[in-house]
Amino acid sequence: MATSLMAFKSSIGRRALEPPAPVPIAHKPSRSCLNLRRTRSSRITCDYSCFEVRDVTYRPPGTQISLLSAVNFSLPEKSFGLIFGRSGSGKTTLLQLLAGLSKPTSGSIYIQRYGNDGNPNQSPEFLPPERVGIVFQFPERYFVADNVLEEVTFGWPRQRGDLQFKEHLALRLQRAINWVGLNGISLDKDPHTLSGGYKRRLALAIQLVQTPDLLILDEPLAGLDWKARADVVKLLKFLKKELTVLVVSHDLKELATLVDRSWRMEMGGVLREEPLPI
Numbered sequence: 076m077a078t079s080l081m082a083f084k085s086s087i088g089r090r091a092l093e094p095p096a097p098v099p100i101a102h103k104p105s106r107s108c109l110n111l112r113r114t115r116s117s118r119i120t121c122d123y124s125c126f127e128v129r130d131v132t133y134r135p136p137g138t139q140i141s142l143l144s145a146v147n148f149s150l151p152e153k154s155f156g157l158i159f160g161r162s163g164s165g166k167t168t169l170l171q172l173l174a175g176l177s178k179p180t181s182g183s184i185y186i187q188r189y190g191n192d193g194n195p196n197q198s199p200e201f202l203p204p205e206r207v208g209i210v211f212q213f214p215e216r217y218f219v220a221d222n223v224l225e226e227v228t229f230g231w232p233r234q235r236g237d238l239q240f241k242e243h244l245a246l247r248l249q250r251a252i253n254w255v256g257l258n259g260i261s262l263d264k265d266p267h268t269l270s271g272g273y274k275r276r277l278a279l280a281i282q283l284v285q286t287p288d289l290l291i292l293d294e295p296l297a298g299l300d301w302k303a304r305a306d307v308v309k310l311l312k313f314l315k316k317e318l319t320v321l322v323v324s325h326d327l328k329e330l331a332t333l334v335d336r337s338w339r340m341e342m343g344g345v346l347r348e349e350p351l352p353i
Contacts, residue, residue: 131181132145155333159337160339183199207291226266289319293323328353
């Protein structure tokens with residue numbers, strides 16, 4: 076019998092995943108994000124947020140070689156950013172730092188909020204790892220559960236909670252599944268039997284159920300046929316209306332219509348903002 080979301084409300088329990096320790100590094104915010112916001116519209120809405128990375132450098136422990144060199148960029152909320160460049164230039168390393176999987180040697184990663192006058196109205200807010208969702212290249216290789224429901228909820232807290240808590244989790248689950256278009260399949264289905272496109276949708280749902288402030292995708296179109304690629308692009312077009320999305324990809328033409336800001340990662344881990352070369 077297919078598992079339903081209503082039944083899920085009374086049966087939640089998986090191992091909790093401990094997020095990496097945060098790295099609260101204070102730094103003066105940049106004005107580049109503020110300037111971008113001012114050019115978008117003559118009206119500036121209150122409490123606008125911008126994801127900012129300032130002077131981030133990374134050297135692996137025990138080495139003197141920098142994989143990232145003073146990386147700086149800004150991405151307004153509900154925008155779509157794309158990083159491109161040669162393999163081995165440091166793109167995936169940067170994503171791992173943004174997701175909290177590694178600690179930067181120096182620099183700051185934070186969210187800056189702005190008031191209705193276009194000026195910062197709060198101190199920079201450190202972005203903890205649990206507020207970042209990351210989908211790696213070929214994410215289906217990391218599926219661990221026997222059915223879709225358990226895969227999506229893997230890592231949720233093992234606590235009974237009251238009915239209101241369970242309903243809250245169920246609503247988050249339902250929203251994520253609806254967003255990615257998995258509402259037409261059984262939650263009892265083995266994730267490994269899904270098509271390539273639906274596996275990619277499931278990987279997105281796993282992150283979206285946590286409602287991240289920043290969604291990071293590493294080569295989201297890799298290994299998919301033309302139909303699945305078109306479906307994922309359509310899905311990303313919807314998600315950029317709801318979330319801040321940052322993508323690393325070589326598939327520039329297919330993603331070009333979604334991109335608000337783009338950067339080239341050069342060998343040696345130097346990031347430069349520039350238009351897509353298409």
